[in-house]
Amino acid sequence: MTRASWEDIRTEVMRRIRMRQWMPGAVIPTEEILANEFGCARATVSRALRELAGSGVLERRRKAGTRVALHPVRKATLDIAVTRLEVEGRGQVYGYHLIKAVLSPVPMAVVSKLGIAQRAEWLHLTSLHLADGVPFVAEDRWLNPAVVFDPAPDFATISANEWLVTHVSYARGDIAFSAANAREGEAEMLGVGMGTALFIAERCTWGEVEPITWVRLAYAPGYRMLTAV
Amino acid sequence: MTRASWEDIRTEVMRRIRMRQWMPGAVIPTEEILANEFGCARATVSRALRELAGSGVLERRRKAGTRVALHPVRKATLDIAVTRLEVEGRGQVYGYHLIKAVLSPVPMAVVSKLGIAQRAEWLHLTSLHLADGVPFVAEDRWLNPAVVFDPAPDFATISANEWLVTHVSYARGDIAFSAANAREGEAEMLGVGMGTALFIAERCTWGEVEPITWVRLAYAPGYRMLTAV
DNA sequence: TATACTATTATGTCTGCACATAATATCAGA
DNA sequence: TCTGATATTATGTGCAGACATAATAGTATA
Numbered sequence: 001m002t003r004a005s006w007e008d009i010r011t012e013v014m015r016r017i018r019m020r021q022w023m024p025g026a027v028i029p030t031e032e033i034l035a036n037e038f039g040c041a042r043a044t045v046s047r048a049l050r051e052l053a054g055s056g057v058l059e060r061r062r063k064a065g066t067r068v069a070l071h072p073v074r075k076a077t078l079d080i081a082v083t084r085l086e087v088e089g090r091g092q093v094y095g096y097h098l099i100k101a102v103l104s105p106v107p108m109a110v111v112s113k114l115g116i117a118q119r120a121e122w123l124h125l126t127s128l129h130l131a132d133g134v135p136f137v138a139e140d141r142w143l144n145p146a147v148v149f150d151p152a153p154d155f156a157t158i159s160a161n162e163w164l165v166t167h168v169s170y171a172r173g174d175i176a177f178s179a180a181n182a183r184e185g186e187a188e189m190l191g192v193g194m195g196t197a198l199f200i201a202e203r204c205t206w207g208e209v210e211p212i213t214w215v216r217l218a219y220a221p222g223y224r225m226l227t228a229v
Numbered sequence: 230m231t232r233a234s235w236e237d238i239r240t241e242v243m244r245r246i247r248m249r250q251w252m253p254g255a256v257i258p259t260e261e262i263l264a265n266e267f268g269c270a271r272a273t274v275s276r277a278l279r280e281l282a283g284s285g286v287l288e289r290r291r292k293a294g295t296r297v298a299l300h301p302v303r304k305a306t307l308d309i310a311v312t313r314l315e316v317e318g319r320g321q322v323y324g325y326h327l328i329k330a331v332l333s334p335v336p337m338a339v340v341s342k343l344g345i346a347q348r349a350e351w352l353h354l355t356s357l358h359l360a361d362g363v364p365f366v367a368e369d370r371w372l373n374p375a376v377v378f379d380p381a382p383d384f385a386t387i388s389a390n391e392w393l394v395t396h397v398s399y400a401r402g403d404i405a406f407s408a409a410n411a412r413e414g415e416a417e418m419l420g421v422g423m424g425t426a427l428f429i430a431e432r433c434t435w436g437e438v439e440p441i442t443w444v445r446l447a448y449a450p451g452y453r454m455l456t457a458v
Numbered sequence: 459t460a461t462a463c464t465a466t467t468a469t470g471t472c473t474g475c476a477c478a479t480a481a482t483a484t485c486a487g488a
Numbered sequence: 489t490c491t492g493a494t495a496t497t498a499t500g501t502g503c504a505g506a507c508a509t510a511a512t513a514g515t516a517t518a
Contacts, residue, residue, distance in 0.1 A: 005471075018398040018437065030498060041473045046499075056308075062499045063481040072394060074309040076404055078456075079285075081302045165301060169247040175305055177454045179408035179428040197426035199408040208247065225406045227307075234501070259468060270503045275469075291469045292511040 004038040009048035012038075017057065017068055025070040028058075076227040080175065082162050083139075083217075087131045095130030098156045099189070103145065110142050113204055114211040123148065125160055128189050134220070138189040141215040147207065160213070164205075170212055173205035177225070186218045199223045233267040238277035241267075246286065246297055254299040257287075305456040309404065311391050312368075312446075316360045324359030327385045328418070332374065339371050342433055343440040352377065354389055357418050363449070367418040370444040376436065389442070393434075399441055402434040406454070415447045428452045 016022045028034075031049065035042040049066055052058045056075045060066045087094040106122045123143040129136045141160055153163045164170075182196045190198070199219040205212045245251045257263075260278065264271040278295055281287045285302045289295045316323040335343075335351045352372040358365045370389055382392045393399075411425045419427070428448040434441045 003472080018400060020398055024395055032498080041475095042499095043474085044472060046501095047471090050500090060499065061481070062479065063483095063497055065498060070395075071311055071314055073314075076307045076309050078305045078307060079302050080305050082300055085300055085302075166253050166299070169249060171247065175456045177406060177428070178452060179426040179448075179450075181410075181424075181426040195410075195424060195426075197408040197410040197424075199406070219408075221408075223407060227404045232502080261468080271469095272471095272504085273502065275471095276501090279470090289469065290511075291509065292467055294468060 004040045004044065006044050006047040006051075009034070009038055009040070009045055010051055013048060013052060014057070022068050024068050024072075027065045027067045030065060078225065078227060082165060083129045083137055083159065084162060087129065087136060090131065092131040093133070095133060096159050097128045097130070098125065099128060100124070100126040101155055106142055110214045114206075114214055116211055121145070125155060126185070126189075127155075127159065129159070135190045136220055136223075138186045138218040139215060140185075140218070141213060143213045144211055146210060147212050161215075164213065168212060169207065170205050171208045173203055176202045178202070180218070182218070190218065190220050192221055196221055199225065233269045233273065235273045235276040235280075238263070238267055238269070238274055239280055242277060242281060243286070251297050253297050253301075256294045256296045259294060307454065307456060311394060312358045312366055312388065313391060316358065316365060319360065321360040322362070324362060325388050326357045326359070327354065328357060329353070329355040330384055335371055339443045343435075343443055345373075345440055350374070354384060355414070355418075356384075356388065358388070364419045365449055365452075367415045367447040368444060369414075369447070370442060372442045373440055375439060376441050390444070393442065397441060398436065399434050400437045402432060405431045407431070409447070411447070419447065419449050421450055425450055428454065 013022075013028075016028075022028050029037070031042045031045045034045045038045065049058060049060065053060045053066070054075075056073045057069055058066050059069050081089070084094045084096070102124050103121050104124050106116065106120050111118060111120070123145050125139070125141040125143060127139045127141070129139065139159075139161075143160060147164075147168050150167065153167070155163070178200045179197055180200050182190065182192055182194055182198050184194060186198065187194045187196065190196075192198075198221065201217040201219070203213075203215050203217075205214075242251075242257075245257075251257050258266070260271045260274045263274045267274065278287060278289065282289045282295070283304075285304045286298055287295055288298050310318070313323045313325070331353050332350050333353050335345065335349050340347060340349070352374050354368070354370040354372060356368045356370070358368065368388075368390075372389060376393075376397050382396070384392070407429045408426055409429050411419065411421055411423055411427050413423060415427065416423045416425065419425075421427075427450065430446040430448070432442075432444050432446075434443075
């Protein structure tokens with residue numbers, strides 16, 4: 001190596017932590033000392049340590065210094081993509097069917113999660129995503145009709161998810177993962193027996209001023225969500 | 230604001246993307262132009278854009294420039310903590326029971342995942358984590374006996390997970406989340422009916438030279454894993 | 459026409475310096 | 489001994505300049 005890059009330093013710091021040269025909870029040398037040792041600028045060490053702090057390996061505080069995380073809260077990152085890309089990423093052919101699209105009163109469960117008016121009427125979309133022709137995800141979505149204007153999309157040909165990411169700007173959202181026994185509608189759509197354990201993802205999405213959508217995705221049995229790296 | 234900080238710039242860039250001033254797929258101005266516009270150094274703009282690229286909002290390539298991600302692969306981060314901290318983080322009292330700890334041949338499913346010898350004998354631990362005295366997670370763990378030396382821990386008093394993070398250095402690991410119908414043992418431990426849908430986390434962990442452990446965590450019904458921020 | 463070489467360009471990284479900020483340590487005074 | 493002001497210190501951030509690198513565009517040659 002010609003000169004130490006911030007990645008070299010990150011690797012070396014990780015090595016020392018793994019080799020238990022720097023034990024969990026211990027304070028490691030200051031940026032200045034490390035910069036001196038590695039023969040580089042402090043900013044370079046800083047970059048390396050910042051990245052490691054970002055992934056939960058180190059904890060940093062001004063004046064107090066940098067220490068090896070005692071309980072490495074591993075920040076697992078998940079790549080949440082559009083369903084089509086998820087299917088295609090597995091080398092399978094993506095398919096999509098819109099089952100139902102009606103305007104109807106939003107159920108209480110969704111009302112409370114998004115904090116909207118009791119008697120609001122939203123677009124209720126039920127659809128099925130296929131991988132190689134086999135049911136992959138059953139989607140149950142409530143969509144704020146106020147956001148779906150401009151040229152009104154045809155949700156029979158493009159999935160709501162896909163249309164939303166390119167046409168509506170969101171400000172924040174959260175995702176929850178859980179498990180549930182297949183309900184009647186889901187079991188039928190996915191072609192599985194009632195009560196089969198399904199992996200569930202629920203997402204709430206808000207725009208700058210108003211809620212956009214709530215969706216429940218029920219994955220076909222056998223689905224596994226993996227951490228990236 | 231006195232002068233533009235990289236966080237100011239990150240916010241402003243996000244605003245422009247949300248306001249659709251910069252559309253998905255479009256190339257945004259170069260760092261130099263933006264630095265000029267915001268009246269700061271290029272490094273400052275660079276930092277802001279790098280962070281946004283890291284969270285999947287932007288895509289950057291040398292020479293080609295920076296563009297708004299067409300399919301914002303939202304990188305959801307999950308905080309994977311030790312079970313005790315997860316329970317205590319909810320303000321509940323943590324409890325732990327070791328059910329079984331025996332040395333026995335590793336089953337094929339685990340052998341193939343960790344890539345170890347067919348007839349290896351590992352420590353098989355079955356335990357239950359409680360929250361406020363109620364079953365929270367049923368743990369089924371296979372542990373490489375080679376890593377558990379030094380002062381041999383008493384897994385009846387400290388959970389394997391907790392002992393491992395402070396005593397064994399791991400190099401890499403992966404996690405998979407899924408759903409499964411409760412098996413006989415799990416149903417009994419968690420006090421639920423057979424077939425109840427359970428949220429499952431499976432983790433493989435390797436050290437620098439050898440595999441360390443494989444664990445299957447079956448969460449009690451109602452468990453939801455939430456994305457951080 | 460196809461291919462190899464040569465700018466050109468935008469991002470990626472490093473340096474050395476400066477000042478800001480937050481947390482801690484120290485010490486004077488009541 | 490407690491309290492509050494002050495000094496110290498490690499990280500956080502910013503700047504200007506330099507060179508590295510990857511990808512593209514353009515040019516010259518076979």
